[in-house]
Amino acid sequence: MKILFDHQIFALQTYGGISRYFFELMTHLQNLNNVTVKNSILYSRNVYLDNRFPHYKYVNYENWLVPKYFKGKNRLLKICQEIGLAPNHNKEMDEFVFDELEKGKYDIFHPTYYNPYFLESVIKYKIPYVLTVHDLIHEKFPFYFDNIEQTKCDKQRTILNASRIIAISKSTKNDLVAYYNIPEDKIDVVYHGNSMVTQESLSYSKSREKYLLFVGNRSYYKNFFFFVESILPLFKDFPDLQLYAAGGGEFTLDELRNFRKLNIDSRVIHKSFGDDVSLMDLYKNAALFVFPSLYEGFGIPLLEAMVSGCPVVCSNTSSFPEIGGESVHYFDPTNSDSIEKAVREVFTNRELQTYLRESGLKNVSRFSWAKTAADSYQVYQKGLKYL
Known part of the structure; x- marks a missing residue:
C-alpha cells in the first residue's frame, strides 16, 4: 500500500x-x-x-x-x-x-x-x-x-x-x-x-518538589486562569506551594497583572522546555499534574504525566474519562470548589498519589x-x- x-x-x-x-x-x-x-x-x-x-x-x-x-x-x-x-x-x-x-x-x-x-x-x-x-x-x-x-x-x-x-x-x-x-x-x-519512555528508565526523584504542573497553551478553553483562581486557598494554606506553567509562551502582561492582583505573582512561574527530556523532568518532579481544560479530543499530556510517574488531577469532561480511566482524580472544570477539593485531596494524600502513579503507569500501556x-x-x- x-x-x-x-x-x-x-x-x-x-x-x-x-x-x-x-x-x-x-x-x-x-x-x-x-x-x-x-x-x-x-x-x-x-x-x-x-x-x-x-x-x-x-x-x-x-x-x-x-x-x-x-x-x-x-x-x-x-x-x-x-x-x-x-x-x-x-x-x-x-x-x-x-x-x-x-x-x-x-x-x-x-x-x-x-x-x-x-x-x-x-x-x-x-x-x-x-x-x-x-x-x-x-x-x-x-x-x-x-x-x-x-x-x-x-x-x-x-x-x-x-x-x-x-x-x-x-x-x-x-x-x-x-x-x-x-x-x-x-x-x-x-x-x-505515547512518545515518551517510561519513568523507570530515567533518573527519578522520590523527593518531589512542592509545585503543581500545568502544561500547554493557556487559551480560553484550556481554563487556566479559572483553575488558578480556584486554588487560591491552597496557596494560602501552603506557603511553599508553586504552580509551574510549562510551554504556551511567556506570560502576557494581562496574565502578570492578574497574578499580582491575586498576590501570587512570585508563585506562578513559567517554564520553557526544549525537548521531551526537559518536559519529562518537569512531570516527574512535580507533586501532581493538573489538566483543567474544558474540552480535549484526546489529551496527550495525560499520557506524558502517567508515563513520567506523575499523579494526574483533571477535568471530567469530553475525552478525559475515556483516556484516563480510573488512573486519574477528576473534578468539574466549571466548579471552583470541585477543582480546589480534588487538587487538595491528591496534594495532601501520599497513598492516593502512589495509587495514581502506579495505576497511571499501567493505564499508559494501552497506548x-x-x-x-x-x-x-x-x-x-x-x-x-x-x-
Missing part, C-alpha cells in the same frame, strides 16, 4: 499535538510490511522532523521581515506572498501534491489538516482519502478563532467528502456524529500513542504508536473500498 501525506500541519506548527501525531504515524507506518509512505513536506520549521524525513528544508517563518512577532505579521506575510515579495512555500507544496496525485501511484491520500485544496484532484483521479479529526474545537468554541466561518466551511467540506474518518477518541466520534450527522460506521476510533499505525492501516484498507 502506498500512502501520500501532505504538508499542511507541518507548515502550521513548529511543535504541537497534531504534528506530533502525524510524525509518529508516518514513522511507524514505515515499519509495517508492504507499506510505503511519502509526504509533501518540502519546507518546514517543525521540530519533530529529522533524518527519517530528510528531503525537507527548515524554514523559520518567524524570522521573515523582522525576528520578533507583531500583531498582523502573519496577514502581512500572506499578502507579500500573494504579490511575490515573499516566498510562498505552501503554494509550492500544494503543487507538489497535485503532481503526485496526478501520477496515480498512491492508494490512499491522508491530508494532515482541513484545507480542502486537494479535493478537485482526489475526485478527478479517483484517489480515496482518509481524514483524521482530532477535536471539534472550532465548532464548540467558535468565538475564540479568527475567520471562523471560512475555517468551519473548509473543515466541513473536508470531513463530508472523506472516504473514511479517523477519530482520535470515542468522544470525538460522538461529536462528529452529533455536529455533522455522519454515519457512525464511516468513523473509526484510533487512539494516539502505543505501533498500535496507532496498525489500526490506521486497517482504516486505509476500508478506504480502498470506497471508490
Whole structure:
C-alpha cells in the first residue's frame, strides 16, 4: 500500500499535538510490511522532523521581515506572498501534491489538516482519502478563532467528502456524529500513542518538589486562569506551594497583572522546555499534574504525566474519562470548589498519589504508536473500498 501525506500541519506548527501525531504515524507506518509512505513536506520549521524525513528544508517563518512577532505579521506575510515579495512555500507544496496525485501511484491520500485544496484532484483521479479529526474545537468554541466561518466551511467540506474518518477518541466520534450527522460506521476510533519512555528508565526523584504542573497553551478553553483562581486557598494554606506553567509562551502582561492582583505573582512561574527530556523532568518532579481544560479530543499530556510517574488531577469532561480511566482524580472544570477539593485531596494524600502513579503507569500501556499505525492501516484498507 502506498500512502501520500501532505504538508499542511507541518507548515502550521513548529511543535504541537497534531504534528506530533502525524510524525509518529508516518514513522511507524514505515515499519509495517508492504507499506510505503511519502509526504509533501518540502519546507518546514517543525521540530519533530529529522533524518527519517530528510528531503525537507527548515524554514523559520518567524524570522521573515523582522525576528520578533507583531500583531498582523502573519496577514502581512500572506499578502507579500500573494504579490511575490515573499516566498510562498505552501503554494509550492500544494503543487507538489497535485503532481503526485496526478501520477496515480498512491492508494490512499491522508491530508494532515482541513484545507480542502486537494479535493478537485482526489475526485478527478479517483484517489480515496482518509481524514483524521482530532477535536471539534472550532465548532464548540467558535468565538475564540479568527475567520471562523471560512475555517468551519473548509473543515466541513473536508470531513463530508472523506472516504473514511479517523477519530482520535470515542468522544470525538460522538461529536462528529452529533455536529455533522455522519454515519457512525464511516468513523473509526484510533487512539494516539505515547512518545515518551517510561519513568523507570530515567533518573527519578522520590523527593518531589512542592509545585503543581500545568502544561500547554493557556487559551480560553484550556481554563487556566479559572483553575488558578480556584486554588487560591491552597496557596494560602501552603506557603511553599508553586504552580509551574510549562510551554504556551511567556506570560502576557494581562496574565502578570492578574497574578499580582491575586498576590501570587512570585508563585506562578513559567517554564520553557526544549525537548521531551526537559518536559519529562518537569512531570516527574512535580507533586501532581493538573489538566483543567474544558474540552480535549484526546489529551496527550495525560499520557506524558502517567508515563513520567506523575499523579494526574483533571477535568471530567469530553475525552478525559475515556483516556484516563480510573488512573486519574477528576473534578468539574466549571466548579471552583470541585477543582480546589480534588487538587487538595491528591496534594495532601501520599497513598492516593502512589495509587495514581502506579495505576497511571499501567493505564499508559494501552497506548502505543505501533498500535496507532496498525489500526490506521486497517482504516486505509476500508478506504480502498470506497471508490
